[in-house]
Amino acid sequence: MEDLWTPAADSTLRDEFLGFTTYTFALMFGILVGILIIRQLTMKFAPTVLRTMIRSEAIKGKTVQDSDKALGTAVGVGMAMVVINIMIEDMERTGSPILMPSIAVSFLPGILQFVVAIALVVWAFRLVNIVQDVVALFDNDDVLDGTEKTLISAVQSTLRFVIIFVGAVFVADSMGFDLTSLIAGLGISGLALALAAKDSISNFFGAITVLLDRPFKIGDWVVVGSAEGEVIEINLRTTLIRTSADTIITMPNANLVNSPVENWGKRRWRRWQTKFHLDINADGDAVASFCERVMDDIKENPKTLKEDSSFCQVSMISATSLDVDLNLYWDVAGGVEERQERAKFIIRLKNIAEDLGIEFYDGRVRQQR
Numbered sequence: 001m002e003d004l005w006t007p008a009a010d011s012t013l014r015d016e017f018l019g020f021t022t023y024t025f026a027l028m029f030g031i032l033v034g035i036l037i038i039r040q041l042t043m044k045f046a047p048t049v050l051r052t053m054i055r056s057e058a059i060k061g062k063t064v065q066d067s068d069k070a071l072g073t074a075v076g077v078g079m080a081m082v083v084i085n086i087m088i089e090d091m092e093r094t095g096s097p098i099l100m101p102s103i104a105v106s107f108l109p110g111i112l113q114f115v116v117a118i119a120l121v122v123w124a125f126r127l128v129n130i131v132q133d134v135v136a137l138f139d140n141d142d143v144l145d146g147t148e149k150t151l152i153s154a155v156q157s158t159l160r161f162v163i164i165f166v167g168a169v170f171v172a173d174s175m176g177f178d179l180t181s182l183i184a185g186l187g188i189s190g191l192a193l194a195l196a197a198k199d200s201i202s203n204f205f206g207a208i209t210v211l212l213d214r215p216f217k218i219g220d221w222v223v224v225g226s227a228e229g230e231v232i233e234i235n236l237r238t239t240l241i242r243t244s245a246d247t248i249i250t251m252p253n254a255n256l257v258n259s260p261v262e263n264w265g266k267r268r269w270r271r272w273q274t275k276f277h278l279d280i281n282a283d284g285d286a287v288a289s290f291c292e293r294v295m296d297d298i299k300e301n302p303k304t305l306k307e308d309s310s311f312c313q314v315s316m317i318s319a320t321s322l323d324v325d326l327n328l329y330w331d332v333a334g335g336v337e338e339r340q341e342r343a344k345f346i347i348r349l350k351n352i353a354e355d356l357g358i359e360f361y362d363g364r365v366r367q368q369r
Contacts (some may be wrong), residue, residue, distance in 0.1 A: 001180070013292065014097055016184060019099065019101030020099060020100055021097055021098065021099040022096060022099040022102070022193060024087070024099055027083075028089060031083055034079065034083075035076040035077060035079070035080050036076070037076075037199050038075055039072035039073055039075065040072065041072075042071055042072035042075045042076065043071075070119050070123035070126065071119075074116050074119035075306060077115045077116050078112075078159070081109060081116060083107055084112060085109055088109070091105075099233070106115075110174045112173065113170065114169075114174040117171045118167070119165055120167065121164070123162065124159075124163045128160055129156075131152050131155050131156050142286055157236065197246055202254035203255075205254075206252070206255075206257045207234070207237065209256075209257050210239070210253060215256070215261050215263060216231055216263045216266075218231055218233070219231065219265065219334070221263075221264040221265055221335070222261055222263050222265070223264070224241070224255065224256060224262075225255070225259050227251060228241075228243065228244070229243035229249060230242045232248075235253075236253075237253060238250045238251060238252055238253060239256060250344055265334070269305055269306060270329065270330040270332060270338050271327070271329050271330075272326075272328055272330060272342065273326065273327050274326050275323055275324065275327065276324040276349075277321040277323055277360060277361040278321060278322040278324060278361060279322075279358065279359040279360065280318070280320055280322060280361065282357075282358045283356075283357070286356040287314060287358065289356055290324075290352060290356050291313055291314070293352050294312040294349060297345070297348055297352075301341075302331075303330060303331060304306035304330060304331060305329050305331040306326050310329060311327050312324060312326045312327075313325060322361075
């Protein structure tokens, strides 16, 4: 092995061409072949390792399919960079058969490091796409709502920024830049950029706060200051609210952190109060029976609750009508369901009144008569 590494002085392996010895050319050819072999082996065995570590089929598919080529390139060129550095160090040894021109010694390690950095950035960038599958893995209803989609977008954007920043540092180092001066310059530039974009940064962290605290979700009816409406979209900078007039309010996320948010969507129940005007000529026992049957309907209805606080009773008498106050609490998920259940309930009230021979008073009808 030593004879192979240190050929004889008259060996053709020591012949020079363009500043390289034949021995050096042979080693570099072997390195090139080694890069291809290591890349293929990494592409073959990395998926096997990933499949044993990851259970989710969706995550397996993306990590295996999207990342193996870039990872193989990074590993293969990384091994070549290690061997090239060993060869350059061996040139200092007396009698070393390795010879390279100074330009190759200066630029070859940097070029290899540049390729490794780019390959790792590409590999990491492709892995960012699994964030959505990771979130879906912990999602209970298998449907990603707007808040979860915004969380995915925020995490992916943050990861991409970190990957680009770290990759840029390695690329700059491979190109011979002074990292100390570069980082100091980035710090000053970053401070100036932060001051110029403080509102955008506040909105970004406001979005993170909304995503972590979850004071509301897509579809909730909220009141923020003078703005009131349904949350239709949560972005990294703003939250969109559709008002009852069908207009869109673009709310900066920083305002959501600094202002109280009243969320009607988190109500445990929805209260409904109304008043019926029964005809003054209705039989008193029939009116009492009407109130009792209405309460029975409330107690038997699976969409109502807090029966002890619900009531249906006569509250006022006038020359033309008996006024009945109604108070109940809906146990529903949203406004659409509440309207549907209220419509069904009103029809049942009408049927109860007709069954008891009770008419509802309407002053307009009386005046026409």
